[in-house]
Amino acid sequence: MTTIKTYNAISTIGLDYLKQHDYEINTNDSPKGILLRSQNLHNEKIAASVRAVVRAGAGFNNIPVDDLSKRGVVVFNTPGGNANAVKELTLASLILAARPVIGAIGFANETRGGDVSLRTEVSKGGYRGTELAGKTLGVIGLGNVGSKVANTALALDMDVIGYDPGLNANTAWRIDRHILHAKNVQEVLKKADYITVHIPLTDKNKFFIDSDSIALMKPTAALLNFSRSGIVNDLAAKAALDDDKLRVYITDFADEALFDHPKVIITPHIGGSTVEAEDTSALMAARQLDEYLTTGNIINSVNYPDIDEPFITKYRVGIIHENVPNMISQISKFFGDNDINIEQLSNRAVGAYAYTLVAINDFSDTQQEYVKTALDDIPHVILTRRYVNENY
Ligand SMILES: NC(=O)c1ccc[n+]([C@@H]2O[C@H](COP(=O)([O-])OP(=O)(O)OC[C@H]3O[C@@H](n4cnc5c(N)ncnc54)[C@H](O)[C@@H]3O)[C@@H](O)[C@H]2O)c1
């Protein structure tokens, strides 16, 4: 049995999937895979046995991706698995930014005793809000979450302006044609009444919203952060709120500096916390993990190229290597030199790394034993795995 180590509360749907596919959960210290949510792996020792790490969720800034890539460990996430949950909480937060709902609920509870209806009617003027219709929403990052937020805001009669320089032919199609595409982020910051950020935390995106960007916003603007702590400079946001340069800041990431601020609403990282999102993300994660460990197919990796092909031969060898010239010819020569016929060879590269999946039918035990060690001796090969098709 293969062992998977888990961190955090993983939905039983994902765990059951693994158990049904002959995995044991947390039974020993030599797991083949790790399945986690927000656990910070940067400070954890990751066992030498680990071949795959899967984040049940979108953000993977809690995983030491660079170090794992050098070790040949494939890191996955589950894109889109919780996007609807984050969209819904973002929309709720837009309404909280427009209407003083939280204060009004507190006030209503304080009116107990006597003529409740009279007192609420007299004082409710203090809880008047504004409408979202006709206002402009700026969406920074139009990926799985941002595109859903942007599209749904149109149905609330908002004007929507989005910014995402990373859109490609596959991702651009999901964005409604009524959404204005900004050429730069400054255009969004200047135009929007509500600004919501849906980008990953990377070195480049650290403090993407800082005092300079807040200075471009309208002083009446509302800022929403359902991405990550560290994408918005909370101290800059606080200073702007104190100086009436920003109206409200809603964040899903608690920060000591923001507690009890009258213009701040904090939620405890619950953007993706719905039953549906946790189930979907855990199931995606479990399937991707099993698929890689048993077939070599890579689906939704964040550090290696995806290769997802039907396993129709008896064997496969997956070779993770550096993305340098002459690798495919060296690998195919290696198999030829050892009298092993290649039925199919797939190769893809992304950034500094590449993955080659070799499909084989006739593969003797001696050849398999030799290939296991000798392939690793080819310069720039990082890790080799052999897969057996039990259904062949
Ligand atoms: N609060 C939560 O519980 C919760 C849940 C899900 C996701 N998240 C966070 O939200 C982020 C986005 O999630 P997603 O599922 O939409 O991810 P995604 O990968 O589908 O989309 C991210 C988009 O951001 C764009 N982008 C990156 N840097 C940018 C920049 N500087 N300016 C503009 N666009 C930029 C990318 O091109 C991509 O299209 C995740 O990385 C994660 O950190 C939080």
Ligand SMILES: O=C(O)CC[C@@H](O)C(=O)O
């Ligand atoms: O696991 C969670 O609860 C949060 C997930 C979220 O931060 C993500 O990046 O997908």
